[in-house]
Amino acid sequence: xxxxxxxxxxxxxxxxxxxxxxxxxxxxxxxxxxxxxxxxxxxxxxxxxxxxxxxxxxxxxxxxxxxxxxxxxxxxxxxxxxxxxxxxxxxxxxxxxxxxxxxxxxxxxxxxxxxxxxxxxxxxxxxxxxxxxxxxxxxxxxxxxxxxxxxxxxxxxxxxxxxxxxxxxxxxxxxxxxxxxxxxxxxxxxxxxxxxxxxxxxxxxxxxxxxxxxxxxxxxxxxxxxxxxxxxxxxxxxxxxxxxxxxxxxxxxxxxxxxxxxxxxxxxxxxxxxxxxxxxxxxxxxxxxxxxxxxxxxxxxxxxxxxxxxxxxxxxxxxxxxxxxxxxxxxxxxxxxxxxxxxxxxxxxxxxxxxxxxxxxxxxxxxxxxxxxxxxxxxxxxxxxxxx
Numbered sequence: 001x002x003x004x005x006x007x008x009x010x011x012x013x014x015x016x017x018x019x020x021x022x023x024x025x026x027x028x029x030x031x032x033x034x035x036x037x038x039x040x041x042x043x044x045x046x047x048x049x050x051x052x053x054x055x056x057x058x059x060x061x062x063x064x065x066x067x068x069x070x071x072x073x074x075x076x077x078x079x080x081x082x083x084x085x086x087x088x089x090x091x092x093x094x095x096x097x098x099x100x101x102x103x104x105x106x107x108x109x110x111x112x113x114x115x116x117x118x119x120x121x122x123x124x125x126x127x128x129x130x131x132x133x134x135x136x137x138x139x140x141x142x143x144x145x146x147x148x149x150x151x152x153x154x155x156x157x158x159x160x161x162x163x164x165x166x167x168x169x170x171x172x173x174x175x176x177x178x179x180x181x182x183x184x185x186x187x188x189x190x191x192x193x194x195x196x197x198x199x200x201x202x203x204x205x206x207x208x209x210x211x212x213x214x215x216x217x218x219x220x221x222x223x224x225x226x227x228x229x230x231x232x233x234x235x236x237x238x239x240x241x242x243x244x245x246x247x248x249x250x251x252x253x254x255x256x257x258x259x260x261x262x263x264x265x266x267x268x269x270x271x272x273x274x275x276x277x278x279x280x281x282x283x284x285x286x287x288x289x290x291x292x293x294x295x296x297x298x299x300x301x302x303x304x305x306x307x308x309x310x311x312x313x314x315x316x317x318x319x320x321x322x323x324x325x326x327x328x329x330x331x332x333x334x335x336x337x338x339x340x341x342x343x344x345x346x347x348x349x350x351x352x353x354x355x356x357x358x359x360x361x362x363x364x365x366x367x368x369x370x371x372x373x374x375x376x377x378x379x380x381x382x383x384x385x386x387x388x
Contacts, residue, residue, distance in 0.1 A: 067191035093188035132345025200360035238276030275367035
């Protein structure tokens with residue numbers, strides 16, 4: 001081979017080698033990029049058991065494992081950051097940030113918007129008179145929130161007309177048949193299962209679920225940590241109480257000869273225990289509502305110290321007239337009956353049912369004030385009031 005031919009061969013070989021090397025580099029770089037775009041890491045939750053969070057480079061995944069009581073399906077939601085390149089196939093709903101308007105369907109979702117400073121994103125709600133939040137009521141009065149009627153399940157077409165960036169459903173199961181309809185209309189419908197949680201702070205931690213959907217996860221963590229600290233600080237006040245120092249507490253009401261009261265593992269019973277009360281049905285297991293006969297309750301509760309959670313009667317006399325058997329109990333005779341009707345919204349909604357899930361610290365402090373007033377001498381009841 002001549003010298004010039006040899007040089008030409010080496011040059012061609014070198015060029016070809018560089019091209020192959022570059023192609024290989026690009027191939028592996030692209031492969032690596034594709035891999036990192038789907039890479040995600042779990043984000044720990046402290047108390048909530050009904051959902052899981054995973055964070056990627058430009059996306060979030062939320063897996064709702066307990067969307068409602070007895071749920072067998074896990075719902076997988078994808079939340080895309082702005083300009084995300086993540087693969088969005090195979091999810092039950094996909095949310096694209098940023099968000100401009102939302103629909104929520106439970107009053108318990110309203111405080112999430114308030115606490116995260118985005119109340120003005122609310123575009124629709126079923127039965128708006130139930131809402132107590134002053135900030136939200138201003139929007140309603142200004143005509144900025146569409147009333148969806150008595151239930152979203154009856155008005156899916158109104159939701160579709162609004163075209164929100166997402167809607168949040170709190171369901172007992174009956175609204176599930178509309179999920180496909182909303183999906184076909186391009187509206188991400190996400191199930192919030194906070195009510196299934198029985199740990200008071202577990203319910204409150206669902207604000208992180210909402211935070212991710214709004215692009216405000218860090219803010220939601222800050223809000224939750226403040227609530228958690230307030231709850232734990234209050235809980236410490238009763239931690240050293242002996243059994244003898246814990247007043248006996250009756251709870252529940254009669255309906256058609258059945259006495260309904262919180263089960264021992266329920267959210268309400270746990271807060272009562274944390275508040276330093278001796279719940280007389282603490283041996284009656286269940287996370288939901290107990291159904292007891294009157295004779296059993298009379299035997300257990302006749303000589304209790306206090307009665308907490310007696311429906312929404314306005315006063316003792318009305319309560320006693322509605323069900324004369326209530327008058328046999330010592331708390332009724334002594335005027336030691338408390339109910340959660342202390343704060344009502346402008347249109348009659350009870351703030352307890354709206355704010356209580358995300359602010360268990362306020363409920364706990366109310367109950368400590370009732371059971372052990374000396375532990376919180378300066379505190380004034382927020383949700384609860386003694387029946388006159």
